[in-house]
Amino acid sequence: MLKLDEILVTRNWVGKPVRRKEDIRLVKGEAAYVDDLNMDCYQAAILRSPYAHARISRIDLTKAGALKGVVAVLTGQEVARETKPISARAITRPATQYVMAADKVRYVGEPVAAVVAEDRYIAEDALDLIEVEYEPLKPVVTIEDALKPDAPLVFEEAGSNVLMHDKMQHGDIEQAYREADLTLKEKFKVHRYSSTPLEPWAIIANYERASDSFVVWSNDQQHGRSLTNVCNTLGIPIHKLRLIVPDIGGGFGIKLALWPYIVILSLLAKKVSKPVKWIQTRREHLLAGSHAPDANVEIELALKKDGRILGLRITDIQNDGSFVHTAGIYGLIKFATMVGCYGIKATRAELLSIVTNKAPTVQNRGVGKPTMIFALERMVDIAAKRLGLDPSEIRLRNFVKPDQMPHTTPSGEIYESGDYPECLRKALRLVGYEESKKKRDDGRKTGKYIGIGISSGVEPGTSNLGYYYTARGLPEYTGNAEGAIVGIDYDGNVNVILGSVDSGQGHATTTAQVVADMLGISPERVSTANTMDSLISPFLGHSGVYSNKFNDVDLGAVIMATKKVRDKMLKIASHMLGASVAELKLKDGKVCLAKNEEKSVSFREIASLAYKRILLLPEGVEPGLKEIAYYKNPIAKLPNREDFNIQLTHSNSVHVVVVEVDVETGTVNFLRYVIVHDCGNQINPGIVEGMVIGSTVHGIGASLLEEFVYNEEGQLLSTTFMDYLKPTAIGVPKFELGHMESACPYTLLGTKAVGEGGSLPSLAAIANAVEDALSPFGVKVTSLPITPEKVLRAVRETKEI
Amino acid sequence: MYPNRFEYFAPTSLQEALSLLSIYQDEAKLLAGGQSLLSLMKLRLANPKYLIDLGHIADLNYIRQNGDKIAIGAMTTYAQIKDSELLRKDCPLLVKTASVVGDVQVRNRGTIGGSLSHADPAADMPAAVLASGAELKAVHLNGERWIKAEEFFVTTFTTALAPNEILTEIRAPTLAGHKTIYLKAAPRPTDFAIVGIAACLRLGPNNRCEGIAMGVTGASDKAYRPQALEKALQGEKLDFYTIREAAARVTEGIEVNENIHASSGFRSHLAQVYTARAIQTAMNS
Numbered sequence A: 001m002l003k004l005d006e007i008l009v010t011r012n013w014v015g016k017p018v019r020r021k022e023d024i025r026l027v028k029g030e031a032a033y034v035d036d037l038n039m040d041c042y043q044a045a046i047l048r049s050p051y052a053h054a055r056i057s058r059i060d061l062t063k064a065g066a067l068k069g070v071v072a073v074l075t076g077q078e079v080a081r082e083t084k085p086i087s088a089r090a091i092t093r094p095a096t097q098y099v100m101a102a103d104k105v106r107y108v109g110e111p112v113a114a115v116v117a118e119d120r121y122i123a124e125d126a127l128d129l130i131e132v133e134y135e136p137l138k139p140v141v142t143i144e145d146a147l148k149p150d151a152p153l154v155f156e157e158a159g160s161n162v163l164m165h166d167k168m169q170h171g172d173i174e175q176a177y178r179e180a181d182l183t184l185k186e187k188f189k190v191h192r193y194s195s196t197p198l199e200p201w202a203i204i205a206n207y208e209r210a211s212d213s214f215v216v217w218s219n220d221q222q223h224g225r226s227l228t229n230v231c232n233t234l235g236i237p238i239h240k241l242r243l244i245v246p247d248i249g250g251g252f253g254i255k256l257a258l259w260p261y262i263v264i265l266s267l268l269a270k271k272v273s274k275p276v277k278w279i280q281t282r283r284e285h286l287l288a289g290s291h292a293p294d295a296n297v298e299i300e301l302a303l304k305k306d307g308r309i310l311g312l313r314i315t316d317i318q319n320d321g322s323f324v325h326t327a328g329i330y331g332l333i334k335f336a337t338m339v340g341c342y343g344i345k346a347t348r349a350e351l352l353s354i355v356t357n358k359a360p361t362v363q364n365r366g367v368g369k370p371t372m373i374f375a376l377e378r379m380v381d382i383a384a385k386r387l388g389l390d391p392s393e394i395r396l397r398n399f400v401k402p403d404q405m406p407h408t409t410p411s412g413e414i415y416e417s418g419d420y421p422e423c424l425r426k427a428l429r430l431v432g433y434e435e436s437k438k439k440r441d442d443g444r445k446t447g448k449y450i451g452i453g454i455s456s457g458v459e460p461g462t463s464n465l466g467y468y469y470t471a472r473g474l475p476e477y478t479g480n481a482e483g484a485i486v487g488i489d490y491d492g493n494v495n496v497i498l499g500s501v502d503s504g505q506g507h508a509t510t511t512a513q514v515v516a517d518m519l520g521i522s523p524e525r526v527s528t529a530n531t532m533d534s535l536i537s538p539f540l541g542h543s544g545v546y547s548n549k550f551n552d553v554d555l556g557a558v559i560m561a562t563k564k565v566r567d568k569m570l571k572i573a574s575h576m577l578g579a580s581v582a583e584l585k586l587k588d589g590k591v592c593l594a595k596n597e598e599k600s601v602s603f604r605e606i607a608s609l610a611y612k613r614i615l616l617l618p619e620g621v622e623p624g625l626k627e628i629a630y631y632k633n634p635i636a637k638l639p640n641r642e643d644f645n646i647q648l649t650h651s652n653s654v655h656v657v658v659v660e661v662d663v664e665t666g667t668v669n670f671l672r673y674v675i676v677h678d679c680g681n682q683i684n685p686g687i688v689e690g691m692v693i694g695s696t697v698h699g700i701g702a703s704l705l706e707e708f709v710y711n712e713e714g715q716l717l718s719t720t721f722m723d724y725l726k727p728t729a730i731g732v733p734k735f736e737l738g739h740m741e742s743a744c745p746y747t748l749l750g751t752k753a754v755g756e757g758g759s760l761p762s763l764a765a766i767a768n769a770v771e772d773a774l775s776p777f778g779v780k781v782t783s784l785p786i787t788p789e790k791v792l793r794a795v796r797e798t799k800e801i
Numbered sequence B: 001m002y003p004n005r006f007e008y009f010a011p012t013s014l015q016e017a018l019s020l021l022s023i024y025q026d027e028a029k030l031l032a033g034g035q036s037l038l039s040l041m042k043l044r045l046a047n048p049k050y051l052i053d054l055g056h057i058a059d060l061n062y063i064r065q066n067g068d069k070i071a072i073g074a075m076t077t078y079a080q081i082k083d084s085e086l087l088r089k090d091c092p093l094l095v096k097t098a099s100v101v102g103d104v105q106v107r108n109r110g111t112i113g114g115s116l117s118h119a120d121p122a123a124d125m126p127a128a129v130l131a132s133g134a135e136l137k138a139v140h141l142n143g144e145r146w147i148k149a150e151e152f153f154v155t156t157f158t159t160a161l162a163p164n165e166i167l168t169e170i171r172a173p174t175l176a177g178h179k180t181i182y183l184k185a186a187p188r189p190t191d192f193a194i195v196g197i198a199a200c201l202r203l204g205p206n207n208r209c210e211g212i213a214m215g216v217t218g219a220s221d222k223a224y225r226p227q228a229l230e231k232a233l234q235g236e237k238l239d240f241y242t243i244r245e246a247a248a249r250v251t252e253g254i255e256v257n258e259n260i261h262a263s264s265g266f267r268s269h270l271a272q273v274y275t276a277r278a279i280q281t282a283m284n285s
Helices: A023-027 A062-066 A076-082 A120-127 A143-147 A173-179 A223-234 A259-271 A282-288 A329-336 A369-387 A391-398 A420-431 A433-445 A507-519 A550-577 A603-611 A685-705 A762-773 A788-798 B014-027 B037-042 B078-082 B085-090 B092-099 B104-109 B112-118 B125-131 B227-233 B240-247 B264-283
Strands: A042-048 A054-060 A070-075 A111-117 A131-136 A162-170 A182-190 A202-208 A213-218 A241-245 A276-279 A294-303 A309-319 A346-354 A449-463 A481-488 A494-498 A526-529 A584-587 A590-593 A600-602 A626-632 A647-662 A667-678 A735-740 B007-009 B028-031 B050-053 B063-066 B069-073 B135-140 B143-148 B153-155 B166-173 B179-185 B195-203 B209-217
Touching (some): A042 A120, A042 A282, A054 A076, A054 A111, A062 A120, A070 A120, A076 A111, A076 A259, A143 A294, A162 A329, A173 A294, A173 A309, A173 A346, A182 A369, A202 A259, A213 A259, A223 A241, A223 A259, A294 A369, A309 A329, A329 A346, A369 A449, A369 A762, A420 A735, A481 A550, A481 A603, A494 A507, A494 A550, A507 A550, A550 A626, A550 A647, A667 A788, A685 A735, A685 A762, A788 B264, B014 B028, B028 B037, B063 B085, B069 B085, B078 B112, B085 B092, B092 B125, B112 B166, B125 B179, B125 B195, B125 B209, B179 B264, B227 B240, B240 B264
Parallel strands (some): A042 A276, A213 A241, A667 A735, B007 B050
Antiparallel strands (some): A054 A131, A294 A309, A481 A494, A481 A626, A584 A590, A590 A600, B063 B069, B135 B143, B135 B166, B179 B195, B195 B209
């Protein structure tokens, strides 16, 4: 692996809070999202099921098709004839689902027909004219419903509503239980919530009749995979689809699986003579976009009296709704880091993916890790209480120690670096732990209910794709990698084309910082294209913006491509200056002699040879100054049930939260919110800070406000932002941040994941704080969200939230 | 998010608006800021065939002294009410309430007349006009009438206005010497009230209650004055226990709402807690 000194020739930009290049354009509304693309389009609207579970006995589009301005219609039956079913990844039972329901609907909001019209208003009017007769079936809404012996089957062919049931054991769990002084068990419930990016899903599809091929523009977060999925489903070879991803207005995982809608739009485009556009409405997004699954997690610790955790057992039941493509994935990702920051040596996991008549689920920010950390960190607090230990002490006794790094967990996850104990101590110093405890204890005497909550968490990044191997055998994808093209233009400025598209992370800024320090120029001279075009861009099946992989493999590809360009420039400069490459250095956009900087050639002069005066190039050097490189993470292991790393980098953080609970109204108010975060070396601390805060706010929303509420009929009751409550700038606490930088030995820049971070430990930190505040009432927190009504009920009656 | 087809009118005089309304009656809706109506239209929950925008009528936007009352034009925005010196001095309850309606964008576009006429049972302003004893001016082509705030709100999205009438002015008595407050329970500061309590008190020596008017929003199908509660406190010395005891009567005789944000039991409880807190906060203001 390249060393940092071999990569960077200057240290002027990497590690500095350089202002984001992207912001002016975004703030001024000059971004080009799919809906901004200036194209003459027809517009599509999608008819969605009003029932959670029903047979479609008749569908008639005659009236809709006859409405003036309507140019095409599509039904589920036609889709079933023309396409293959949605491919499953993790589940082991057969379950056939098409991108549009043909004979049976399985959730409220499932597409049953689509209309293309001259404008969206006409298309929406036409939906009202579609006649559908449904025979309602009994819906399966909750996990408990689904597991009843006489439960209706969501997929009859599966013979069960459990589509995946896997058991895995690592380390000597029997020994752990034998040696334990006590075991503690608890059940936790986490509700459905999601990310709801500002820009919903957006697709334009154009069918080019002459070449019998499609061009699609979409804000797809994982285009490398979508290309395959769309083509396989449509039954066309890859070269018949060109996929273009322009600006993405937020992703958070929610745009990882919008490809079924690309299939629908492609089918519609084929029927008409203009591009067809579909911009998802907010209601559609909340109703049938994607949620994080609700889950029941049972967790058991095998402990010594001194607080050491010897063994950990979980039974994880995911309500994955109705979407066979992602079902099962959450449990497997959760399992990867189930031991959290702790040196637990033996684990047993039982993972169930349940299908119900709820909306699809997809990899929402953190993918199950928020739930896992919530259960684990709550459990550690429960253990501390039982053993009479301070919550900080029990954690310090169990953390992996810095001298044990890199540490391999029982299942094979490699924690590459970090000082977990110091991270906690630093957070305790920041909050003033002893003082805070005194304030809490004094408050109780005067009827103020203050609580302190601590949570630690590992934040994995760069998925080793194919983690869903566990149940199905060798997967289609393994490892993780990305591509990049780096070119120097005639003027000696740098252009970068990435394999992934920024959806808010600041790729252009960080890329420019790295390239600038690799070439000895300023970041202003580096431009990054924020578009992916499958015909032009470098990409792999792993490509996309997800799993916090940018710092690792995306920048890895940029670095390798830049190095190729740099090597070539040095070779040409060496020829021009009559000196060996070893005698040269890069400085201020020039290559000069290290010993005599006056003697130099500028990038522009080098480019002039490479592009124009090619007869002056040294022997054997190709013209041009543009290089492509692909970079794969070096420590990904091949699928193996005994020893496998599902994630390839591991950041960590500690959240310490102080809340005051108003026991008369049930409201939780933040008094302090301290975060100490370690994502290895930081490329841009300003961006890191923004990500840490943003993701924490997401966790606050999940803990206190956001919930997709379903009734017994499987109707979603929170389908607008008046009912699905996102946190707003008013009402979030002031965050106090501390940073640590434990360089990662396995990434080129020593960086690790950032972006999901805050959304992981925040749930448990807040829950632990609320439970601490309510300890005079003996209230236990085992579920989320912590709403005022639940708090009040717990204080007065149930003693449990 | 895509409304049904509708025809849009932008009259520049009240007379013109009234004429249009008299023609289209129930098929028309008045647009007075649009912060509630447009959302309903985009969800196709409201489907007016005709939209009459009052935003271009110049003489519906004012705040001025009128004898011992303050007159507020129906098209006055929350932001204008919030920033009015005149109201701050003589009718601070309206200022306090307008300050917590929605967010900055809503306050810049939404109007008091729009809010009252829309009669959302969880809106903030109805509570304030009830507690301040305001009167509302309803104008039709052939004349006008004054409606007391207590008689204005009929049920959810329904007021005492006839289909051909437009609310043009809110007239609130000056409340110098009164103690007032508006407090609301809401999941987020920018939300509609789960319950909102407006209180207007006149205190005599020893905190004796010489006058009390309360407005309750969010609890029921309409904003209302809790008469049993007011009666229980009128003339009483307002101490902690008296207030708490009386607060229990805030939802007396009321069928309390239930939705995903609060059960009726929790909502009633919050109404009581916020009533007591509102009275106490007003007394200390």
